[in-house]
Amino acid sequence: MFDTIDFHALRRIGLTQGLVAQMFNLQTEPGDRLMRVIEVHRDRVQLHDGDREHVAQVWPTLRMALQMQGEVLVVGDWVAARGGEAGEALWAAVRVPPVNHLVRRNGSGLRQTLVSNVDTALLVMGAGQDFNLRRLDRYLALVRLAQVAPVVVLSKADLCTDPRARVEAVRHHTGGRVDVLALNGLDRSSADALGPWLGEGQTLVLLGSSGAGKSTLTNLLSGASQDTGGVRRGDEHGRHTTTARSLHRCISGACIIDTPGLRGLQLDADEAQLDEVFDDISRLAPMCRFRDCQHEDEPGCAVRPIVPAGRLLSYHKLQREAQRHEQTIFDRHKLLSEWKARGKSARVVARLKRG
Numbered sequence: 001m002f003d004t005i006d007f008h009a010l011r012r013i014g015l016t017q018g019l020v021a022q023m024f025n026l027q028t029e030p031g032d033r034l035m036r037v038i039e040v041h042r043d044r045v046q047l048h049d050g051d052r053e054h055v056a057q058v059w060p061t062l063r064m065a066l067q068m069q070g071e072v073l074v075v076g077d078w079v080a081a082r083g084g085e086a087g088e089a090l091w092a093a094v095r096v097p098p099v100n101h102l103v104r105r106n107g108s109g110l111r112q113t114l115v116s117n118v119d120t121a122l123l124v125m126g127a128g129q130d131f132n133l134r135r136l137d138r139y140l141a142l143v144r145l146a147q148v149a150p151v152v153v154l155s156k157a158d159l160c161t162d163p164r165a166r167v168e169a170v171r172h173h174t175g176g177r178v179d180v181l182a183l184n185g186l187d188r189s190s191a192d193a194l195g196p197w198l199g200e201g202q203t204l205v206l207l208g209s210s211g212a213g214k215s216t217l218t219n220l221l222s223g224a225s226q227d228t229g230g231v232r233r234g235d236e237h238g239r240h241t242t243t244a245r246s247l248h249r250c251i252s253g254a255c256i257i258d259t260p261g262l263r264g265l266q267l268d269a270d271e272a273q274l275d276e277v278f279d280d281i282s283r284l285a286p287m288c289r290f291r292d293c294q295h296e297d298e299p300g301c302a303v304r305p306i307v308p309a310g311r312l313l314s315y316h317k318l319q320r321e322a323q324r325h326e327q328t329i330f331d332r333h334k335l336l337s338e339w340k341a342r343g344k345s346a347r348v349v350a351r352l353k354r355g
């Protein structure tokens with residue numbers, strides 16, 4: 001535990017009571033200070049103490065401890081910062097166990113934590129050509145797996161002929177259980193629409209495709225000006241302007257984490273976890289006539305009449321991906337034990353040869 005925690009200052013960068021509770025058994029040293037990770041670079045991290053930023057390095061013991069769990073420090077983490085006096089190096093020495101984290105699988109199937117300790121995820125999607133309900137299902141599942149509340153933000157409402165129809169389409173698709181709003185990220189008054197989620201001490205993360213308008217929204221809410229990319233005329237595909245995740249302070253007192261667009265988002269979930277996050281489907285499934293109903297063309301299906309076809313497609317696709325991933329892990333283990341068995345017999349043969 002820390003000697004002192006300046007809750008007032010640290011609240012400005014998102015400290016919550018829930019996080020303080022996580023610090024109970026933390027192995028800190030006298031003089032350690034609580035700070036938040038606001039940027040992560042290859043050789044250093046950028047920390048914030050509520051008043052100002054500091055450059056720090058990750059203490060090797062912490063780096064190794066995280067590595068053992070297949071983790072690294074991410075934006076949003078809280079750490080005990082050690083040293084830094086009289087020109088000495090500052091170290092991120094201990095990590096406060098995160099209250100939640102968003103995790104995906106990378107191209108090699110390995111878990112990758114994106115951000116931690118967030119209250120709300122703004123799922124940003126252009127109301128025009130970027131609009132895609134199946135992709136939205138993936139993002140919704142990602143944040144629900146982390147038990148983070150989603151808000152769907154349809155950007156570029158000014159470029160869309162009927163933004164209200166888009167809002168309705170999202171409502172219908174999600175059974176009206178997700179907050180959704182349409183706005184123009186270039187218009188100052190749009191910040192008001194997000195007011196309910198921007199209270200002091202709140203941490204938000206922006207997720208969505210490249211070019212969806214995440215950095216534009218970050219600029220609007222933080223009053224800053226980070227680079228936003230021009231979108232090629234005629235389409236709305238972005239140019240990947242944002243290259244790293246970073247935490248910004250909003251004028252309202254909330255914190256906002258901007259992220260680069262995620263191409264081909266893969267979830268880190270098994271079939272049972274997917275059933276939990278698609279609870280609009282799993283709630284109805286026990287009422288189907290057949291216990292093993294796939295909600296495809298079976299008679300007496302209780303899901304199909306209520307859940308939109310597109311949402312069911314998302315569910316099936318993600319279930320198949322989870323099965324494939326579990327199969328890959330199983331195959332890998334099988335292969336490994338075969339190799340081990342072979343290695344052993346090779347050693348036996350070698351020993352036999354040696355006599």
Ligand SMILES: Nc1nc2c(ncn2[C@@H]2O[C@H](COP(=O)(O)OP(=O)(O)OP(=O)(O)O)[C@@H](O)[C@H]2O)c(=O)[nH]1
Pocket residue numbers: 155156157158159183184185186208209210211212213214215216217227228229230231238239240241242243259260261
């Ligand atoms: N007209 C209009 N243009 C917008 C809106 N939001 C974003 N843009 C424009 O869309 C382009 C892309 O916006 P960005 O904010 O850079 O998109 P991003 O999601 O941060 O993209 P990455 O950083 O690549 O992930 C920029 O030229 C913005 O000015 C909006 O609501 N209305």
Ligand SMILES: [Zn+2]
Pocket residue numbers: 285288289293294295296298300301302303304
């Ligand atoms: Zn069914």
